[in-house]
Amino acid sequence: MTPTRRRPGGAPRLTARPSTGLPELTDEERIRYGRHLALPDVGLEGQRRLKAARALIVGTGGLGAPAALYLAAAGVGTIGLVDFDRVEASNLQRQVLFATADIGRSKLDASTERLRALNPNVTLVRHEGELDAGNILDVLASYDILLDGTDNFPSRYLINDACVRLGRPDVFGSVYRFEGQVSVFAPPAGPCYRCLFPEPPPAEAVPSCAEGGVLGLLPGVVGTIQATEALKVLLGIGSPLVGRLLLYDALEMRFRELEIRRDPDCSRCSPRHRSDPLTEVVLAPAVGDPAQDLEIGAEELDRALRGPAPPLLVDVREPGEFAEGHLDGARLIPLGELAGHADELRGAVPVVLYCQMGGRSGRGARLLRDAGLTTARSLKGGLRAYRARLPRAGGNDVRTPRGAARGRSSR
Amino acid sequence: MAGAVIELPVAIARSGSGVRPRRTGASTVGEALRELAETEPALGAQLFAAPGRLRRSFVLLVNGVDVRNLEGERTELHEGDRLAVVAALSGG
Numbered sequence: 193m194t195p196t197r198r199r200p201g202g203a204p205r206l207t208a209r210p211s212t213g214l215p216e217l218t219d220e221e222r223i224r225y226g227r228h229l230a231l232p233d234v235g236l237e238g239q240r241r242l243k244a245a246r247a248l249i250v251g252t253g254g255l256g257a258p259a260a261l262y263l264a265a266a267g268v269g270t271i272g273l274v275d276f277d278r279v280e281a282s283n284l285q286r287q288v289l290f291a292t293a294d295i296g297r298s299k300l301d302a303s304t305e306r307l308r309a310l311n312p313n314v315t316l317v318r319h320e321g322e323l324d325a326g327n328i329l330d331v332l333a334s335y336d337i338l339l340d341g342t343d344n345f346p347s348r349y350l351i352n353d354a355c356v357r358l359g360r361p362d363v364f365g366s367v368y369r370f371e372g373q374v375s376v377f378a379p380p381a382g383p384c385y386r387c388l389f390p391e392p393p394p395a396e397a398v399p400s401c402a403e404g405g406v407l408g409l410l411p412g413v414v415g416t417i418q419a420t421e422a423l424k425v426l427l428g429i430g431s432p433l434v435g436r437l438l439l440y441d442a443l444e445m446r447f448r449e450l451e452i453r454r455d456p457d458c459s460r461c462s463p464r465h466r467s468d469p470l471t472e473v474v475l476a477p478a479v480g481d482p483a484q485d486l487e488i489g490a491e492e493l494d495r496a497l498r499g500p501a502p503p504l505l506v507d508v509r510e511p512g513e514f515a516e517g518h519l520d521g522a523r524l525i526p527l528g529e530l531a532g533h534a535d536e537l538r539g540a541v542p543v544v545l546y547c548q549m550g551g552r553s554g555r556g557a558r559l560l561r562d563a564g565l566t567t568a569r570s571l572k573g574g575l576r577a578y579r580a581r582l583p584r585a586g587g588n589d590v591r592t593p594r595g596a597a598r599g600r601s602s603r
Numbered sequence: 604m605a606g607a608v609i610e611l612p613v614a615i616a617r618s619g620s621g622v623r624p625r626r627t628g629a630s631t632v633g634e635a636l637r638e639l640a641e642t643e644p645a646l647g648a649q650l651f652a653a654p655g656r657l658r659r660s661f662v663l664l665v666n667g668v669d670v671r672n673l674e675g676e677r678t679e680l681h682e683g684d685r686l687a688v689v690a691a692l693s694g695g
């Protein structure tokens with residue numbers, strides 16, 4: 193262990209990897225990391241510690257992009273990247289890993305190329321696809337730490353649960369509009385995500401960044417704080433954000449800190465539940481929702497579209513999102529205008545609404561059902577889930593310009 | 604009217620105007636939120652999973668302290684107190 197600096201308050205500490213058997217630095221690395229070697233809290237041993245370290249970044253979007261860039265620059269020896277998405281024009285406002293020429297490419301292709309160019313000493317491991325309850329433990333097992341750069345609640349709960357199970361620190365960051373939250377979940381040193389937020393909000397209450405907007409550099413600030421915390425944990429220095437939720441308000445330019453404690457009855461990190469099997473979190477519908485079968489899954493929709501009576505697809509996102517890529521044959525009716533179209537849709541075959549993540553289309557389907565379209569449904573998990581589950585779904589091109597990216601990706 | 608002030612995050616209030624601070628004469632956290640749910644049913648659906656049962660997808664703070672470290676919903680509110688709701692965010 194490096195000498196540690198315990199703050200007077202006795203902040204919780206996490207143990208860094210032992211200093212024996214650390215890899216040596218090459219001459220090139222000694223020059224490259226010179227400013228780290230000059231830092232008393234890092235130095236040669238700390239830099240070797242980073243070289244030995246393995247960090248998993250889930251999502252290479254707004255949060256993952258800056259985090260990946262700084263961890264690669266800092267010389268974290270192995271960086272795993274998880275993503276299944278393709279670069280879209282509307283990503284470039286905040287996802288600084290990508291260039292304009294990357295539009296249409298797989299995010300993993302684009303990000304590994306960029307990071308390799310930044311620091312060829314770093315080993316990059318690609319995990320193409322979506323993490324689920326069946327694969328996350330296998331993926332996470334070989335890493336020391338995880339950075340959560342996902343953009344939805346089910347993934348965040350799944351990541352938390354896997355990190356608790358395997359005892360890996362979960363460096364959490366999230367953003368919305370002008371606000372960000374950061375913490376390091378690392379029981380038993382501090383609480384886990386479920387200690388803080390035992391339940392996700394209901395599906396309709398979850399605004400996505402596509403819908404609600406996000407200031408482009410907000411995830412930049414939050415993602416770099418996540419990277420800072422990851423480096424500190426890997427180095428075993430300073431006071432990590434364990435037991436603290438950092439709240440960032442970009443509009444007021446204010447950072448606030450919230451003391452957060454472990455919940456002794458936590459449904460995940462309490463001793464009773466620590467070994468519970470992982471399950472997917474499903475966002476509950478609103479209070480007293482009478483609608484049954486409101487959602488249709490990606491596979492079922494795919495079958496229906498190939499069937500004899502395919503449903504009418506309605507894209508309830510905004511025109512800009514629609515222009516970036518949509519399902520073949522879909523009609524654009526933004527959620528705000530849906531009520532005015534209920535009458536004409538009533539005569540149509542079954543209607544399936546979709547949006548990016550399933551939140552808006554869920555609200556839309558409920559609205560249509562209230563207007564008497566009793567078979568209106570919403571694509572569960574939205575276009576996001578459809579792409580993840582059926583990357584090559586026949587007849588439905590979700591990229592734009594149409595087919596431009598085919599053959600350029602390993603997918 | 605006596606009062607504590609309730610601060611709502613945009614993730615729950617859903618609009619810029621929705622986040623305006625609200626005054627409450629309620630004497631406890633639970634009472635303040637139940638009253639709020641009655642006067643603004645849209646907020647009520649965000650705050651309560653069922654009548655009387657608060658959702659667990661946000662943190663309630665009184666003067667910056669998590670009410671779970673105080674008296675929970677029975678935490679008292681006094682003149683000048685600030686009851687803030689910190690909602691879980693999922694964006695990335």
Ligand SMILES: [Zn+2]
Nearest residue numbers: 384387458461
């Ligand atoms: Zn917990």
